[in-house]
Amino acid sequence: MTDNHESDVPTLEPQAALELWKQGSKVWNDWVAENPIYNIDFSELDFEPCRSVPSSSISFDDYRFPKGQVNFTNTHFGDGPTLFNNTSFGEGDVDFSGVFFGRFDLVFTNAKFGKGKIRFLADFGQESDVNFQGTDFGDGETDFSDSVFHAGKVDFSHCYFGKGQVTFNKVKYSHANVLFEKIYCAADFTMTSPEDLKDLSFRGATLERSLDLKKVSTLSVIDLVGTRISNQLSLFHYTYNIHREPRYRKVYTDRQKISYRLKRRYLSPLKSRRPYDSEKLNRLKELAEVNKDHGLALRANADEHRVRRWRTMSTAHSMLDMLYSGLCDYGQSILRPLLYWWLSIVMFGGVYAMLASTTTSVRQVWELMMFSAANSLPFLAQARTARGIGIDTHFVQSDMLAWVIPIVLFQGVVSVVLVFLLGLGLRNRFRL
Template sequence: MARDDNKKTILEGQAAINLWLEGVDIWNQWVADNPVADISFVDADFRQYDKVSFERYMFPKGHVNFSRAQFGKGDVYFDRARFGEGDVDFSSAQFGEGDISFEGALFGIGSAYFYNAQFGQGEIDFSRAQFSKGIVSFEFAQFGEGDVNFYSTQFGEGDAYFYNTLFGRGNVYFYCAQFGEGNVSFEGAQFGQGFVNFYGTQFGTGDVYFDGVQFEQGDVSFYGTQFGEGTIGFSNVQFGKGDVSLASAKILGRLEFSNLVKVNKISGLSFKFTTFEGPVDMDGNEFHCIPDFTNTKLSHQLSLSHFSVKPKMRNKGKLFVKTLIGLRRIWLGSQLRFSSTKKAIKLSRIMAKKFPWLAQTTAADRQDIDRLRRLKELAESNKHHKLALDLHIEEMKCSRWIETPWHQLFTEFLFQKLGDYGRSVLRPIVSLILLWLVCAPIYATASNNKEISFDALIFSFSQMFSIIPSSKDARTESSQALYGTLIDGKLVVDVPHMVFVVAGVQSLASVALVFLIGLALRNRFRI
């Protein structure tokens, strides 16, 4: 109730509850009579009331304190309530199992504190609420199982903190919310299994931090979100099994999207049609999907150190399944039971992983091909040659049986097995040694002289490196030792036709293997 003129008016305790019970008209009349006053519901107990409604209640130009208040199991309404110019404090307030609504509530120039507030199991609605110049704090607040809605909420010019906030299993909506010029922090927040939606959200010029946030299995959308000129931090974020979208966003500041936790769980990551006006840091991420940077605009460097991708693949062919089921039918002499068919399919999947070429393994999503090309383009612009090569190889794998004609797949198969797509020096060297050792016995077998194993090795080696000047003399002398015959004191060399064929094949194979060695050295030491 009112004090004398020398003291500030304070309404608190049971007197505040009694006035609230009188209804909105009498309450608002009291506020009109006492425009400057503090309202205190500290430790107030509302559990005896089925519903707590402050809908359309007006509050004076003072502090409003609901800290540690206990609300019952019913609904709580602050719809279109108008708070004054002082701070509004709901710290450690405990809400019940009903719905909680601050829809259209208007907060004054003071700060709004929901620090450590315990929200119930119902839906939480702050849609169209308006905060002014003060701090907005939901730090350490805990939301229940219902949806949390901040649709079109205006957070004003102050900082907004959701530090270590715990969201429940419901969906979380910040759809079209507007943040002011202050910093925004969701650091350490935990989201449940519902959909997290920041569609069309507008962040101000301050920093925005999502570092250390944990998302569960639901999708996360920042589609069409606008970030200001401050730092946007997503470092050490743990995403769940859903899709993550920052498509069509506009990012003016520096984006830190590095060192994500359990990044292999992300089903898809899209930056399509996004505009980046600042540098982008994607370091330290090993994705099991292909981030989509197609149709993006980057004004600064995209950092991709210790970055890798692994596209999702599928087995286009059914060779292993059909073969195993056919063999089982022949063996058993009857139709297969469901359990036998299931075992055959499981075994075929194992075989497909070991022999992807026979299983016609290709990209599960055809759009991954274009995504890989865009990433390769960005890696090349950053002079990250190794990553560009790795991305090109993944592009080739994804293009099999889709864009690559079947008659070109054999050469790609040899390119992979013999040279690891130009990344291995050891494979072609070992292949050269094996080719040398395999062809030598063939040349020795074709000779009438059975004690010329060393000459056969020399002859085989000379066929592989004909560009070396000394190999010509070695080839002449070894062919004479292998296939030469003295006739009337004259040495006659008669090389069998089979040797010419084998030597020709060996020479061509040697040229290809030497090329693979040079290609691997070029890729490794490329400047």
Template sequence: MTEIKTLQPDEAIELLKKGRTEWNLWVRMNPEHNISFEGVNFPTFIKPVWKSNPTQVIKEINFQEYEFPKGDILFTRANFGDYNVSFSGAKFRAGQVSFEYSIFNGPQINFTGTRFGDSHVIFSGAQFGGRNVSFNDAQFGEGNIIFSRVSIKKGNLSFDDAEFNKSKLSFGAARLGEADITFINATFEKATINFWGAKSEKGNTLFPHAKFKQSPALFDEMEFGDGIVSFVDAEFEDETIRFQRTKFGKGGVSFVGAKFGKGEISFAGAKFGEGDLAFEEAKFGESKIDFIGAEFRGRVIFSDLLSSEKIKQFSFRGASFNKSLELNGNRFSCIPDLTNTKINNQIVLRDSEWEFSYETLKDPQASSKINRLKELAEANKDHSSALMFHAHEMRCKRKHSNKNGAWLIDFLFDKFSNYGQSVATPSWWLFWTYYLSTLIYFKQVHSENSLTEYASFLACALFSASQVFSFLPSTKSVQNRAIQLFTDGSKDAVIPDSIQALAITQNFISVILIFLIILALRNRFRI
């Protein structure tokens, strides 16, 4: 195996001074070569260029559109001073590109459009003291992209429209100062994103419209400081999104309009500052959402979620809320877990639908979860939601109870009135009880009755109505005329037992159904 030669720092500096054309020609003649600028102090070799105006001076180290051979390209511990640095449009091939512990104090550090190929790109321990560091539109391939322990004081570090294909991006323990970190419209394809232990003070962290395609994003134990954290309209495909034990400052955290697949979304143990956490109109697949033990000092908004019925697990167990929790406008098929939570403000549940399947209610923890939701609804004077959760709680208990007399009564209460919530269901049953009873009475009219067929039907209808509203005094006269309707009218005639049995049965059923209607109306208009 032939050993790859290395262009040493002194030789590399001399080649750089000859300009881009000579450099690229040398690279084409030496397609496999290591190049070392290790420890180079560039201001010593690259002098400022004075313009015609003597007050204007250009300090720039220019690798714009330079090509690099296959091999290790080393800028380890290089010092770029206060010069602008440009690698815009540069092309690297497979190998290692290292800026480890390099110093960039110039106002503009430009890697826009740089093609890193499948190289390992290392900026570990690098220091950026300027205003703007741009990796916009850069392309990273199948390699480690390491910004661990990087130090940035202020300004902007941007990866807008950058592409990461099978890359392993790491900002572990990075110190991001007051800089804004932006990945606007960046694309991650089968990549890994890791910000474990990174720390930001006041800068914003922005990932709007970023696309995570089969790419887990890990922000465990990161400190975001007081800037805004935005994943607005970001897309996550079927992979883990994790912010476990992460600390957020005063800035808002927004996932508004974001799209999630089947992966796990975990904020377990995270601490949020005064800013709002917003997931409004976010779209979820068969996700598992975990905020176990999280602390919220601002509002928590999960309103008007899209495809919320697909969520498989939604847990806030043990979390604490200083301001409101908003879950309105959703359709849940899983039971949000708010057990052991501490809520100091309002929980908003209005306009949400809760459709729990048989399998969901079979969960041993289902009853306690629903009971907690009922408690919170009652505490917020949301009577309709409290009644609805009570109904689900009773169904859940019924799933785990023996089928005895109490089980049957509970089952009938559910089916005939939805546990006192429905006016329509008992009204529907009351009407058909009345109508069918009328038909049966009409069939039993005595053949020697002097009334016409139409008059007999009306009399049966009135008699049936008197059984429905038997508690009204005016129905007594109607009931007294029944003997003329169902007998031959003789002095000793008695209403047949079958008619009396039907009347008693109808009366009993009607009283129960009317009670259920009154109960539902009372629950609906409860203050």
């Protein structure tokens, strides 16, 4: 034990701290009771030789730290479980920068931090789950930026984050499922540019300030069901995927049926692989609307309709929904209805050219195209006049007049639908 010359608080140096830790939690806690104000320094230590057998656990369960700072910078814990269950870290700063936790699980359940800053710039090892369930992170700043998780699951469920900023910037997750379910956070929560994030859940969380998720990409829809956010939710450049598979999937052993199975797989309707995507998309849409993010709200609304079609609708019932999706992407596209509208003018113009009494010149073909264009705007008075002139000029002397009238009416219906979808897309695109 030596004194820290930079402050009046003495420091338990690394080797002395290690020897005291080896004596177990009771001896450690008795020493802390006699020395309540101390800095604890485990920096640069290697705990690998302290494992009784390879891959056995390193345990800080039920250890109580004094009120000073706790330093684990560049500590190597080696392979095997590392346990901090019910550990209390006192009131000072806690620094896990440069720590390597090795393979197997890291467990911090029901740990308690104080008022100081908490820094985890750590490598959480491979073949491990990371569990912070029920941990109280106190009122200091909590920073996991630039950490690396190799876990299948990173669980912060039921954690308490106090008045200090919570930051998870540029964290590498290696396709982990990250859970912040039912957390309470009294400060701003920021997650920016994570890498290889599979699933992200804030289900049932309470955030008293803002939730800032910038440039986040997940392999499924973020779960914000039951989340209460008092201030702004920011989902700048948020992207996600919806997993789907063929509705009809059978396993055949007959070689003759294999080709049928493969064709059927790609021609058959799709269904969502995740049954709760619709619920998550609905909540994402609600929060996007509240925060005036109309683009995300439209995208979530469209994907919610798709998932419902894939999950709950029969093929016959989903045809109208599929048509709506194809024509305008659920009101998101301006180009699609505009393109289909112009194609309908050309297509119906060609039909009229085949039915007209004479179409020998380029001028007559052009007039029939203009006739088709007039029919595509049936709600304009000038279009009605042009339509009457076109019928008198090209079809009165033709025995096809009985066919022309229903085709004109059908084109009018098609055009009204496409113009409406075009207006819907414009309204959604430029909505304030």
